[in-house]
Amino acid sequence: MSQSNPHSAGELSHLADEESxxxxxxxxxxxxxxxxxxxxxxxxxHFIYPVMIAKVxxxxxxxxxxxxxxxxxxxxxxxxxxxxxxSAYVTGYCLQTLGFTAELxxxxxxxxxxxxxxLIGALAIRRQGIYFAMITLALSQMVYFVCLxxxxxxxxxxxxxxxxxxxxxxxxxTSNINVYYLVLAIFCFGIFIIYRTVHSPFGQVLKSIRExxxxxxxxxxxxxxxxxxxxxxxxxxxxxxxxxxxxxxxxASLTDVQWQMSGEVVLMAVLGGIGTMLGxxxxxxxxxxxxxxxxxxxxxxxxxxxxxxxxCVLLFRRGIVGELSHRWNRWRGRSDETTGxxxxxxxxx
Amino acid sequence: MKLFKxxxxxxxxxxxxxxxxxxxxxxxxxxxxxxxxxxxxxxxYSALDGQGSVVAVQMAIDEMGGEIDGKTIELMTADHQNKxxxxxxxxxxxxxxxxxxxxxxxxxxxxxxxxxxxxxxxNIAYINNGAATAALTNExxxxxxxxxxxxxxxxxxxxxxxxxxxxxxxxxxxITADYAFGHKLEENAMEAVKANGGTVTGNVRAxxxxxxxxxxxxxxxxxxxxxxxxxxxxxxxQNSVKQAQEFGIVQGGQKVASLLLFLTDVEALGxxxxxxxxxxxxxxxxxxxxxxEWSAKFEEKHGAKPTMVQAGMYSSALNYLKAVKETGTDExxxxxxxxxxxxxxxxxxRNGRVREDGLMVHDMFLAQxxxxxxxxxxxxxxxxxxxxxGDDAFRSLEDGSCAAVKG
Numbered sequence: 110m111s112q113s114n115p116h117s118a119g120e121l122s123h124l125a126d127e128e129s130x131x132x133x134x135x136x137x138x139x140x141x142x143x144x145x146x147x148x149x150x151x152x153x154x155h156f157i158y159p160v161m162i163a164k165v166x167x168x169x170x171x172x173x174x175x176x177x178x179x180x181x182x183x184x185x186x187x188x189x190x191x192x193x194x195x196s197a198y199v200t201g202y203c204l205q206t207l208g209f210t211a212e213l214x215x216x217x218x219x220x221x222x223x224x225x226x227x228l229i230g231a232l233a234i235r236r237q238g239i240y241f242a243m244i245t246l247a248l249s250q251m252v253y254f255v256c257l258x259x260x261x262x263x264x265x266x267x268x269x270x271x272x273x274x275x276x277x278x279x280x281x282x283t284s285n286i287n288v289y290y291l292v293l294a295i296f297c298f299g300i301f302i303i304y305r306t307v308h309s310p311f312g313q314v315l316k317s318i319r320e321x322x323x324x325x326x327x328x329x330x331x332x333x334x335x336x337x338x339x340x341x342x343x344x345x346x347x348x349x350x351x352x353x354x355x356x357x358x359x360x361a362s363l364t365d366v367q368w369q370m371s372g373e374v375v376l377m378a379v380l381g382g383i384g385t386m387l388g389x390x391x392x393x394x395x396x397x398x399x400x401x402x403x404x405x406x407x408x409x410x411x412x413x414x415x416x417x418x419x420x421c422v423l424l425f426r427r428g429i430v431g432e433l434s435h436r437w438n439r440w441r442g443r444s445d446e447t448t449g450x451x452x453x454x455x456x457x458x
Numbered sequence: 459m460k461l462f463k464x465x466x467x468x469x470x471x472x473x474x475x476x477x478x479x480x481x482x483x484x485x486x487x488x489x490x491x492x493x494x495x496x497x498x499x500x501x502x503y504s505a506l507d508g509q510g511s512v513v514a515v516q517m518a519i520d521e522m523g524g525e526i527d528g529k530t531i532e533l534m535t536a537d538h539q540n541k542x543x544x545x546x547x548x549x550x551x552x553x554x555x556x557x558x559x560x561x562x563x564x565x566x567x568x569x570x571x572x573x574x575x576x577x578x579x580x581n582i583a584y585i586n587n588g589a590a591t592a593a594l595t596n597e598x599x600x601x602x603x604x605x606x607x608x609x610x611x612x613x614x615x616x617x618x619x620x621x622x623x624x625x626x627x628x629x630x631x632x633i634t635a636d637y638a639f640g641h642k643l644e645e646n647a648m649e650a651v652k653a654n655g656g657t658v659t660g661n662v663r664a665x666x667x668x669x670x671x672x673x674x675x676x677x678x679x680x681x682x683x684x685x686x687x688x689x690x691x692x693x694x695x696q697n698s699v700k701q702a703q704e705f706g707i708v709q710g711g712q713k714v715a716s717l718l719l720f721l722t723d724v725e726a727l728g729x730x731x732x733x734x735x736x737x738x739x740x741x742x743x744x745x746x747x748x749x750x751e752w753s754a755k756f757e758e759k760h761g762a763k764p765t766m767v768q769a770g771m772y773s774s775a776l777n778y779l780k781a782v783k784e785t786g787t788d789e790x791x792x793x794x795x796x797x798x799x800x801x802x803x804x805x806x807x808r809n810g811r812v813r814e815d816g817l818m819v820h821d822m823f824l825a826q827x828x829x830x831x832x833x834x835x836x837x838x839x840x841x842x843x844x845x846x847x848g849d850d851a852f853r854s855l856e857d858g859s860c861a862a863v864k865g
Contacts, residue, residue: 160550164543257637257666264638266591267542267568269598270575286551354543358573362542362568400544404536411500411539 114126128178158359159289165397166296167354172377172389174346175302178383179375179424181312182339183319187242187371188229188249189347194366195252196222196348201268201361202217202261211291212277215352222348223341225252230340238323246322249371256366267362271355288356295353299346304386349352376414382420391430459622460521463488484787486529487557493519494552494690495774496545497564497588499537502692505722506765507564507588514772515562515759517752522779528785531779544567546576559788560585560778562771568592573605581761583778583790590614590639590691590718594851595817597666599860603790604795607818610852611738614822615643615689615717617738617851619650621824621844622685627713631683633674634699635690636663643689643717647662651849659683663692664698671698675705684713685736687694691718698733705756708734723766724827732839739849741766741806742823742840752805754809763837766806774807774818809848815860 124253171193194404200218202207209217233244256262263269273282282288306312316342318325318332326332354363362400373396381392397419427431495515500509514536519531522830523608533631538545545563553576554557563573563586575586576844582814585605586594586705592610595601619630634644640663648658657679662674675698678686686707688698695716702714743753743763752772756764764772782788783794794812802810802818825840833839855863 158551158555160547164547219820264641265567266571266593266598268640269568298811358543358572360542360546360568360572364541364543364568400539400541401547404539404548405534409500410537419717428701452833 123163123290127423129337131250142387142430147297154286154289159285160194160402162163163192163285163289163292163357164354164401165394167357168392168397169378169390170296170353170379171347172374172393173300173303173386174343174350175374176378176383176385176389177306177346178339178343179378180388181307181319182315184234186233186245186340187375188245189245189344189372189374190253190366190368191229191249191355192225192344192347193351193370193374194353194361194363194455195225195256195301197351197361197365198268199249200254200352200355201271204274204355205268205271206261207301209274210278211274211282211356214274215295215349215356217350219345219349222351223345224340224341225348226341230337230344234336234340246368249366250254250330250368253363253366253368256363262361262363264431265363267360269360270271271359273291273356273359282356290310292357294354295349295448299349300386300390303346306339307386311335311338325440325446335413340364375421376418379428382425382431382434385428388428388430392428395420459539459820461777471492476721483735485786485817486526486782487559489780490532491526491782492532492534492556492558492560492790493550493560493778494549494556494558495533495535495537495562495564495771496538496548496549496569497539498566501540503540503565503588505726506720507767507771507791509758510760510762510764510768511564511587513661514614514764515770515775517756517759518772518779521784522777524778526783532613533573533591533768537567538564539797540569542568542572545785546572549573549576549582550580553577553582553860558582559673559790560775560793561589562775564588565590565767567593568786569681569737570594570859571598572634574600577629577790578603581790583788583793585774585778587774588767592642594861595813595815596787599815599858599862601794601814601816601862603794605774605794605812605816605818607774608766609822611639611643611708612646612852612853613740614738616650616844616853617822617824618715618717618736619628619647619656619667619687619837620654620850621738622713622715622736623651623654623656627684628654629683630656630685630687631678631681632658632661632687632689633671633678634661634663635666635668635694637666639691640666642860644687647687647717656749663689666690666693667692667694667696671701674704675702678710679707679710684715686712688714688716692723695715695719695725696727699727701816702750703731703733721766721839725801725837729833729839732827733829737827738822739766739825739840740771740820740822742825742842743769743837744840745823755770771806773802773810777802808845811848813855815855815858817852819852821848822846 175189178186196218199221200214202274203217204214229248234242275282314330314335318335322332377392377396378389381387403413427435487863497507497511512674520622525530536548549561559582561577561689563570565588570586571656579741584603587608590611592612594606630643651658663676664674708714708778713736715736743749753763785792785796790809798812808821810818812818824846826843828839828841
C-alpha cells in the first residue's frame with residue numbers, strides 16, 4: 110500500500126477521473142455494469158420472486174452503507190444494526206400509529222438513522238481500531254435494549270402488520286411489484302449517493318485518512334469532522350435500508366437490531382469485497398440468497414454460511430469482487446484501484 | 459419509460475391474479491393439499507420444535523394415507539432462522555408460487571405473528587404451535603384463517619398459578635425476565651394468584667438475559683413466599699432453576715414454579731437440578747394410553763419423546779386434514795370454519811375445541827418434576843399432579859381482545 114499524494118483532494122479526484130477516461134477498457138467501466146445491472150433489475154421481477162429481490166436490494170444498500178465506512182474511511186463499526194433496526198421501528202411506528210404516508214415514514218426512519226449516527230458517531234470516533242468497534246457495539250446494544258423494553262416496539266413480538274400506505278398518498282403500495290419498484294428506486298438512489306461520495310473530494314480525503322490519518326491531519330484536514338460526516342452518512346443510509354425493509358415485510362423485529370445483524374453486515378461486505386462498489390451488493394446477494402434457499406433444505410443454513418465465509422477468507426482475501434478486480438488489473442498490467450492505491454500513485458512508483 | 463410502464467402493468471396483473479386463483483372456491487386446488495412448515499430448525503428452539511415437528515406432521519399425513527380422496531398431501535419445510543423477515547418472505551413465496559394451503563408455524567413469537575399477518579392477507583390456513591405469545595388470538599388475531607394450538611402464555615401462567623393457589627400455596631414472589639414477554643407472563647400469573655385469594659409478596663425484574671441469578675434468588679428466598687414464580691424462558695429458566703437448586707430453595711420448603719418449561723428443558727437441566735419444579739404443560743407423553751402409544755411410535759422415528767409442541771403439530775395437521783376431507787375443499791376459511799365445529803380429540807388433545815377467536819382450548823396438566831429416585835429412566839420426568847380443564851386454563855373469550863370476534 111503506497112502513501113497518498115500530497116495533492117489537494119480535488120486535484121486528486123480530477124486526475125483520477127481523467128485517468129479512467131483514458132484507460133478504462135469497456136469491460137471494466139463501472140457505468141456499463143451499472144446500466145446492465147439496472148436493466149436486469151427492471152425486468153427481474155418477471156422471473157425472480159419480487160419480494161425476494163427487494164429484500165436483497167435492502168440488504169445490499171445496508172451493506173454498501175456499511176462499506177462506505179469500513180471500505181473508504183477504514184472505520185470498522187460493529188453497531189450498524191442499531192441504525193438499520195431502530196429506523197425500521199421508527200418507520201413502522203410512523204406508518205402504523207401516526208398514519209404517515211410511505212415516503213414520509215421512510216424519511217422519518219432515515220432521519221432517525223442519521224440522528225442516531227450523529228450521537229453514536231460523535232462518541233465513537235474519538236477512539237480508533239478495536240476500541241472504535243467496541244464502542245459502537247456497546248452503544249448499539251443500548252439501542253437494542255431500548256427496543257426490547259420500549260412499549261412501542263412490542264418486545265419480542267415485534268411491530269407487526271405495518272400497513273403499506275400509499276406513496277405520496279396516491280400511488281398504491283399494496284402490490285408486491287409496486288413495492289419492488291419503490292425499493293429499486295431507493296436502492297439506486299442510495300448507491301448513487303455512495304458512489305458520488307466515494308468519488309468526490311470528500312471521498313478522497315476519507316481515503317487519505319484511512320491510509321494515514323496523521324498525515325491527513327498534518328495537511329490541515331480535520332479528520333474527526335470527516336469521519337463523523339462519513340459515519341452519519343453511513344448511518345443514515347443504513348437507516349434508509351431498514352426503513353425500506355419495513356415497506357416490504359410490513360414488520361420490524363428485534364432480529365434487525367441485534368448484534369448478530371451487525372456481524373452479518375460485516376460478513377456481507379467482507380465476502381463481496383471491502384472498498385469496492387459492487388462487493389457489498391454481491392455479498393448481500395449471496396448471504397440473503399443462501400439464507401433463503403438453504404432454509405428449505407433443513408438445518409444446514411448457518412453451517413453452510415460459515416463454510417462459505419471460511420472458504421472466501423482463505424481463497425479470496427480481498428472478497429469476491431475485490432479479488433476479481435485485482436486479478437483483472439494484474440492481467441492488464443495495472444495496479445489496484447480497489448485496494449486504495451490510486452492509479453496515478455502507482456504510475457509514479 | 460414505456461417499457462417500464464408495460465412491465466409495471468404486467469407485474470401488477472400477475473400480482474392481482476394470484477390471490478384470485480387461491481380463492482377459487484370448492485374442491486382441492488391444483489389437485490394437492492400443500493402443507494408448509496416454518497420452524498426453527500437450527501437455533502434455540504430446534505430441540506423442542508424443529509425436526510421432531512416435521513416427523514410428527516409426517517406421521518399425521520401417513521395416518522391419512524398420504525392423500526385425501528385421491529388428492530396427494532405435499533409437505534414442505536423451511537428453517538425461519540428466528541428471523542421474521544425470512545419467515546414472512548418464505549410464506550409469501552409459498553403462497554404466490556406454490557399455492558400453499560396450510561402453514562404450520564413453530565416457536566418464536568415474532569415470526570409467529572408475522573406469519574399470521576401474511577396468511578390472513580393471502581387467505582391461507584395458519585396454525586401455530588410453539589409461539590408463546592397470546593397476541594395471536596388477541597391483538598393480532600385473524601380468527602377466520604389463523605389458529606393457535608398448543609399453549610400460550612396465558613394458559614401456562616394462569617394454569618400453574620390457579621392450580622397452586624388452590625392447593626394452599628397462596629403467597630408468591632416473582633422473578634421476571636425484564637422484557638415484554640416476561641412482564642406478560644408475570645402479569646397473567648399475578649392476576650390469577652390474586653383472583654384466587656392468594657397474595658403477591660413482591661417481584662424482581664432480572665435483565666434479559668441473565669447469567670447470575672443469585673441476588674434475585676436471595677431476595678425471593680428472603681421474601682418468605684411459599685412459591686417462587688419464574689416468569690422467564692429458555693436459558694434464563696435453565697440458569698435460574700440450576701441456581702435455585704444450589705441455594706437449596708426447594709429443600710428449604712419453598713416451591714419453585716416455572717411458568718414456561720418444556721420437556722427438553724428438563725432433559726437439558728437434568729433431574730438433580732430440576733426436581734420439584736412445578737409447571738403446566740399442554741401434553742405429556744405419559745399422560746394416558748393414547749399419548750403413550752403415539753409417543754412410542756414417535757420415539758421410534760425421532761429418537762426422543764415428543765414435546766408438547768411436537769405433539770401439537772401432529773394434532774393440528776391431523777385435524778386440518780380431517781377437516782379438508784369433510785369439507786372437500788382446501789379453501790382456508792371453509793376448513794377453519796369446519797375445525798371450529800369439530801371436537802378435537804386425538805393423541806395430543808383432551809376435550810379440545812377451537813374457539814371463535816382461533817384459540818384451541820383443551821385440557822392442560824399441572825405437573826411436578828420427579829426426583830432422580832422416582833424417575834424410572836430417560837424421559838420419565840413428570841408426575842401429573844392434576845388435569846386443568848381447558849376453560850380454567852385458557853383465558854376466557856370475554857377477557858380476550860380479538861377485535862374480529864368482539865366486533
